[in-house]
Amino acid sequence: MSTYEKTCLIRGDGGRAIRGILGRVADKWTLLVVATLEDGRMRFTELHQRIPGISQRMLTRTLRNLERDGLVSRDVFAEVPPRVEYELTDAGRTLIDPAVRLAEWAVAHNPQIEASQQAYDAQRGTPPL
Amino acid sequence: MSTYEKTCLIRGDGGRAIRGILGRVADKWTLLVVATLEDGRMRFTELHQRIPGISQRMLTRTLRNLERDGLVSRDVFAEVPPRVEYELTDAGRTLIDPAVRLAEWAVAHNPQIEASQQAYDAQRGTPPL
DNA sequence: CTGCATCCCGCGTGATACTG
DNA sequence: CAGTATCACGCGGGATGCAG
Numbered sequence: 001m002s003t004y005e006k007t008c009l010i011r012g013d014g015g016r017a018i019r020g021i022l023g024r025v026a027d028k029w030t031l032l033v034v035a036t037l038e039d040g041r042m043r044f045t046e047l048h049q050r051i052p053g054i055s056q057r058m059l060t061r062t063l064r065n066l067e068r069d070g071l072v073s074r075d076v077f078a079e080v081p082p083r084v085e086y087e088l089t090d091a092g093r094t095l096i097d098p099a100v101r102l103a104e105w106a107v108a109h110n111p112q113i114e115a116s117q118q119a120y121d122a123q124r125g126t127p128p129l
Numbered sequence: 130m131s132t133y134e135k136t137c138l139i140r141g142d143g144g145r146a147i148r149g150i151l152g153r154v155a156d157k158w159t160l161l162v163v164a165t166l167e168d169g170r171m172r173f174t175e176l177h178q179r180i181p182g183i184s185q186r187m188l189t190r191t192l193r194n195l196e197r198d199g200l201v202s203r204d205v206f207a208e209v210p211p212r213v214e215y216e217l218t219d220a221g222r223t224l225i226d227p228a229v230r231l232a233e234w235a236v237a238h239n240p241q242i243e244a245s246q247q248a249y250d251a252q253r254g255t256p257p258l
Numbered sequence: 259c260t261g262c263a264t265c266c267c268g269c270g271t272g273a274t275a276c277t278g
Numbered sequence: 279c280a281g282t283a284t285c286a287c288g289c290g291g292g293a294t295g296c297a298g
Contacts, residue, residue, distance in 0.1 A: 009232040010164035014181040021235035026155035035139035044280055052143040055272060070245030081279045098234040101227040103138040106150035116199030173260055189261055210259045
């Protein structure tokens with residue numbers, strides 16, 4: 001497949017599909033939750049502790065969306081105190097690889113990008129926009 | 130590299146690097162602009178026409194950010210009427226491959242995900258949250 | 259043609275407090 | 279323990295109009 005044909009995947013229907021997925025998968029927390037769940041089945045509090053900076057609310061919302069998308073399974077145990085365990089589904093696990101590619105690109109190019117930003121901001125005043 | 134080691138790329142510093150890149154690259158329009166520019170050097174109006182639904186304002190902002198990140202070069206011609214041409218830099222071109230991986234994942238899993246969402250919404254009332 | 263300025267609205271997000 | 283409810287704030291992003 002040529003590079004041109006590949007980018008058609010992105011442009012596709014005018015980008016609706018790709019934006020839909022990115023809007024879901026690239027929201028502030030989803031990728032972190034998925035990556036953390038790669039360590040295996042885990043309950044709410046442990047996820048909360050493992051992901052620094054996420055609020056209870058955002059963790060709940062992110063998990064709900066992932067469950068709705070069929071990427072994470074949610075098991076509730078009828079105990080007291082309550083226990084809920086989360087786990088990646090097979091579909092969820094397939095997300096890891098493409099996400100890692102992007103992460104590799106990110107860490108590889110981060111220094112270069114930040115350098116470029118500083119150079120840009122140095123010429124014009126600091127305000128980028 | 131193991132899958133576990135890979136996800137450490139995402140989790141990394143608590144996700145700051147990854148969220149930074151995603152916040153930049155996965156905003157509503159950036160990927161579409163990059164993919165469109167893969168066809169070669171292009172001026173503002175042509176980009177605007179090729180990307181359905183983008184507003185003039187958002188195209189300008191997206192291009193400025195990409196320029197600031199060093200992913201797109203901007204050439205201004207001192208003519209009248211003015212002409213400005215945009216082109217991917219080498220760094221910008223390296224983004225295409227990882228982006229395409231994610232796009233492939235998106236189109237491959239979109240039907241499955243939407244089905245899962247409908248099933249989820251069918252059980253509980255339509256409100257996902 | 260290119261793109262900046264202004265106005266304005268809605269949503270995503272954090273903080274905090276309360277419930278089963 | 280695992281959420282839900284409420285509030286308040288800021289930013290993304292569309293529409294419109296003006297400028298070089």
